Amino acid sequence: MGAFADFPVLIRSKWVYFWVMIKTDSLQITTDILSLIAEIDEFKGAWRALGTLAPERLSALRRVATIESIGSSTRIEGSKLSDREVERLLSNLQIKSFETRDEQEVAGYAETMELVFQSWADITITENHIKQLHRDLLKYSSKDNHHRGQYKTTSNSVAAFDEDGRQIGIVFETATPFDTPRLIEELVAFVNEAVETKRLHPLLIVGFFVVIFLEIHPFQDGNGRLSRILTTLLLLRVGYAYVPYSSLESVIEQSKEGYYLALRQTQGTIRTEAPNWQPWITFFLRALQQQMKRLAKKVEREKIVLSALPEISVQILEYAREHGRVTIGDIATLTGVNRNTLKKHLSQLVEKGHLVLHGSGRGAWYALA
The missing domain is CATH 1.10.10.10 (Winged helix-like DNA-binding domain superfamily/Winged helix DNA-binding domain)
Known part of the structure; x- marks a missing residue:
């Protein structure tokens, strides 16, 4: 087992595959990765000082970030609604009835995000909670009634879309329906064990979870959107309290080609003897860095504007x-x-x-x- 010789004996054999997959020497901790983690953690530590704006102003920042996140995350999957259209739709969420699939997806994403923002401390990483979040995400999607909250029953693959919503190619093949329950069970166990034992940096744990979750692609539809909601949930649960105030989804949308490329480069190697985590982890950390920088600028601008x-x-x-x-x-x-x-x-x-x-x-x- 090499680097795993000192792992606690309480690790059950059924989880060993995932532990071995993410062994320390399978990811080269470059100076770039170390620098990105240090910069993000420095901002995390400074957030209490940066986040001293009045509650109503923080609320306004979160509202803007939420609109950007919902618009970007649904557009990544082919929606055509602009942020302004998303904003108008959110002002009428009490309607509970939406004509187009784009509107249905936006409404479901908005309510699921709000649930995470309000209750993240109580939403532990379990299969049941993942299924529940998927069910909530597709709550208004009429064509998804038969499979929401349930693992896929037929094979699916990840497709890339252009800015007009047209499919431009297959990014990678995913896990089979037969293997999906076992793989998700292992992934959930890995995340909880890694967080508890602190053998990996929290940002690496979140990054590993996202790329493996998307490689499995456990649901028939909604996996990309759910992965981004789960990213926010995980970041909040490991202490990155600022994430609701700056849109990570917007950063990913503006780097969509790099996003798909990093996923493809890493996910094609996950089930091999030498998984290449580097492309995805580097992309993920740089996206978090951009999210952090955007928020720092917004907070600074708010303070300057208010003082003048x-x-x-x-x-x-x-x-x-x-x-x-x-x-x-x-x-x-x-x-x-x-x-x-x-x-x-x-x-x-x-x-x-x-x-x-x-x-x-x-x-x-x-x-x-």
Whole structure:
């Protein structure tokens, strides 16, 4: 067993395959990987200081990130809804009935993400919870009624799509339906054992989980979206509390070719004697780095903007972030300030590039630039 000679005897033999697969010497810990992990962990440690914005402003950041995440994650799988369309749809989630498949997928993703944000501490990594999250994800998808929350019964493969939603090729073949329950059981055991024993860095554990989960592709549909939700859940559970405030899905969407390439390069080797984890782990850590950098910039910009603007202007921006749009009537009702005064503040915010004016006259409204 080599590097595994000192592993606790409590590791049952049925899990040994996954432990051996991810043995220390199968991943070259390069200076690049070490540097990425150190940078991300430094931000994780500094988040308490960076995240000292008022609760309503953190809420606004999370709202924007959530919209970006939902839009990006569903577009990666072929949806055509823009972030603005996603935002409008989320404002009417109480409808509970959606005409198109894109809308159904967005609604399911939104509710599942919110469940993770609210209850991550109680959602342990178990097969039942994974199945439940899959069921919730496809809650509104009428064509998926027969298989949501259940492992696949027919073979599937991972396809890549272009920006118009057209399939451009098969990325890789996946596990058979027969092997899927056993492989997921092993994967869940690996993750929980690795987190408990701390023999691997948490970011590596999450990275390994995601790439193996997608290589198995346990469900008939929704695996990509679910993998990204599970990524957020795992990151929250291992202490990366800032992830709801910056969209990892958006980073992946903008690096989609690299995403598919890294998956293909690693997943084609997972079941071999010498799995090549390098492409995926490097891509994954760089995506986390970009997610972190985007959030750091947003927080810094928020602080600069707040320190330089009058209180009324700050209230206008807060309302726009919270509701997606703002009118003079909205702010007049909120603040009781004279409408002419509000017009001056709105004009200044437009001139400074904080807001964009839409429409004119009585129908005019403003949105964040």
